[in-house]
Ligand SMILES: Cc1cc2nc3c(=O)[nH]c(=O)nc-3n(C[C@H](O)[C@H](O)[C@H](O)COP(=O)(O)OP(=O)(O)OC[C@H]3O[C@@H](n4cnc5c(N)ncnc54)[C@H](O)[C@@H]3O)c2cc1C
Ligand code: FES
């Protein structure tokens with residue numbers, strides 16, 4: 001198949017503005033008379049807020065307003081469930097926003113934020129998802145689930161009994177991955193203002209302008225048509241700008257003060273405020289017959305959702321669906337869980353749950369090859385998906401599965417590596 | 422906050438006395454500390470306009486480096502490459518090009534972080550520090566200065582460093598998490614005199630294994646006056662592991678650094694071998 | 702407050718600044734030169750790179766006073782659509798730009814390298830850009846673009 005598009009070279013039109021430094025990112029837009037917003041974040045992973053004293057902050061000249069949970073008309077947001085507060089009165093993770101200051105300059109706002117005194121009742125926190133999923137552990141989101149297990153997806157194919165009976169070699173291992181931050185190069189920034197119609201305009205860098213619009217409208221009690229989200233240049237995202245960050249807070253400040261509001265995260269605030277990649281604990285047991293064919297696999301995948309659900313369901317679903325890797329296995333039992341803890345909340349990040357399981361299933365392949373006395377390449381060639389293969393979820397692959405070609409291409413390099421360690 | 426730009430050392434000392442301000446060199450440590458509100462100085466005394474503090478020169482007995490010499494200036498200096506090569510090596514891997522263009526050797530000492538890259542080489546090279554204050558100028562071994570707390574009394578200015586020209590061969594190696602912009606997890610500088618295959622006096626300094634960089638007496642003692650060969654290297658490795666063990670005690674990083682120091686020491690020695698035809 | 706004088710992109714300025722302000726703040730807030738970016742505010746990312754008296758520095762770590770009597774080049778002083786600098790042209794042609802947030806700093810580091818060393822080796826290019834982080838491209842195309850710019854300059 002030949003097209004004019006695939007394989008042809010195209011210049012990115014937007015790169016010209018970027019090489020001259022002309023492109024506007026959200027930190028680069030300002031309005032006359034704007035105030036600056038700064039968020040006070042919880043240093044505790046689990047706490048109830050008893051009192052917030054903003055007297056000392058308000059004494060500072062140039063402080064326009066201090067907002068807390070009570071000031072938010074509808075205090076919730078979230079991509080799947082609205083389980084995350086705009087400004088928290090109950091803290092579920094370090095970094096939850098507990099108050100917001102608006103000041104005439106960034107320096108004044110920062111100084112005021114430091115002067116706000118928050119009394120917390122510190123509650124016991126839970127950081128280990130396997131501990132958190134026990135039924136006797138109090139749930140962090142009782143309104144969503146009666147335990148901390150937000151999601152469980154079982155996948156079954158064939159018969160495990162038959163599978164293990166055929167296995168000549170079995171490898172059983174536990175794999176763990178860690179939190180990862182997207183560290184997009186441009187920290188979050190927003191400019192929010194009410195336009196001449198009284199509509200809320202929010203200029204920001206987001207992966208989901210249309211979602212943001214709904215979230216802002218909901219939290220402020222506006223109609224959709226009264227909210228406009230303008231996406232400026234996005235300085236990297238990688239999944240980390242799918243959840244809303246400062247947008248609602250800035251809009252709320254603009255509403256309360258009737259002035260344009262500028263907010264900019266420092267790098268440190270950025271780390272505290274957006275989602276992370278799910279750490280996963282993956283229990284894998286995989287069996288193969290003497291001929292190198294995979295016969296059975298059992299996997300239990302526990303993803304740490306952290307304090308809020310974000311995209312955890314979709315991420316752990318994807319982990320489960322990709323748990324076998326690109327290999328055909330007739331007998332499969334997969335259980336994937338997303339579990340609430342008091343860790344930073346986790347969400348979308350490049351690969352969306354498919355990246356973590358690679359570590360587990362590919363390591364299993366290497367270990368099985370070793371046990372069978374065949375090369376790591378050989379075991380993959382004998383098991384990889386082809387046209388006509390059926391995946392663990394029962395999907396028949398009907399077109400274009402050129403994995404064998406890909407493996408053939410890397411084979412020469414691979415052999416060389418093996419020969420010259 | 423007041424901001425001064427004195428044109429001479431004497432003027433700087435006077436301002437320091439009258440304003441109770443602190444000295445600003447490149448600012449790569451200080452500006453960050455101010456941004457994070459860790460310090461809120463009454464006044465800053467910018468040393469950038471005092472020409473004599475920038476000099477790198479050779480005198481009869483010493484290589485002299487002004488406190489305001491930047492890591493890039495030192496890293497591009499032929500004199501330092503030839504006669505103080507451990508320092509030259511440290512300059513190549515310190516920070517990033519932008520940081521090296523700004524950061525000074527005086528600031529490296531003034532800030533005195535455990536991982537300061539400039540200090541182990543200077544220690545190994547037997548450097549003297551030159552200080553000046555309202556009470557006058559004084560010169561003292563850097564090793565002694567690093568034993569003092571606080572490092573400098575208020576208003577004391579680091580004028581520069583004098584590296585004795587005793588033709589020491591020297592090497593340096595650093596372990597960081599990546600190549601650029603990596604604070605040392607561990608660094609080792611070695612300097613020695615060599616006569617044929619016989620090693621004379623040896624000095625070994627370590628960074629990032631304690632509160633401040635330090636010279637190891639025991640390593641100097643064990644490694645001096647011996648044949649320079651594989652067993653010298655092995656002896657050095659087992660000894661330096663002991664030094665790290667003693668310095669770190671049961672700190673979390675101890676098990677890692679105890680093992681890693683073997684490789685870092687080996688590399689430091691390898692970097693020194695490349696000079697002076699040692700590598701045969 | 703204090704008064705500083707400097708030449709930015711060939712234009713002379715006399716500015717009244719707060720001595721706490723960083724060169725980055727002066728450029729962005731006083732002069733409206735928004736092409737200089739802040740990615741970390743602590744010297745790690747290089748997005749705020751400018752050329753000060755012929756050397757690249759992180760403008761987030763330079764105080765306004767330190768820039769007194771200096772000559773500064775920011776991205777706005779490097780080229781324009783009518784006559785792009787070879788580095789800028791090469792970045793576009795090779796596809797070295799994705800989100801573009803690192804790009805101004807990258808271009809300045811590369812330009813300064815080529816000003817001093819018109820025919821750098823691959824290693825020299827790597828070292829010259831080692832203080833500039835990019836989270837999007839994986840660096841390969843950026844290095845290739847600088848190489849291309851050097852070749853075009855021959
Ligand atoms: C991104 C980044 C990476 C870094 N990487 C490294 C690294 O790899 N290795 C490393 O060693 N360091 C590193 N540093 C730390 C820093 O750059 C060095 O410590 C540097 O040498 C400090 O020098 P300066 O001129 O910037 O000092 P400044 O910040 O100006 O001053 C530091 C301190 O010394 C005092 N001082 C300065 N000069 C004098 C003087 N002449 N007399 C008396 N007191 C004085 C100041 O008052 C201040 O307290 C890094 C810093 C950053 C931001
Ligand atoms: S903003 Fe200056 S180095 Fe990152």
Ligand code: FES
Pocket residue numbers: 185235236797798799800801802803804834835836837838
């Ligand atoms: S292009 Fe996005 S950080 Fe470099």
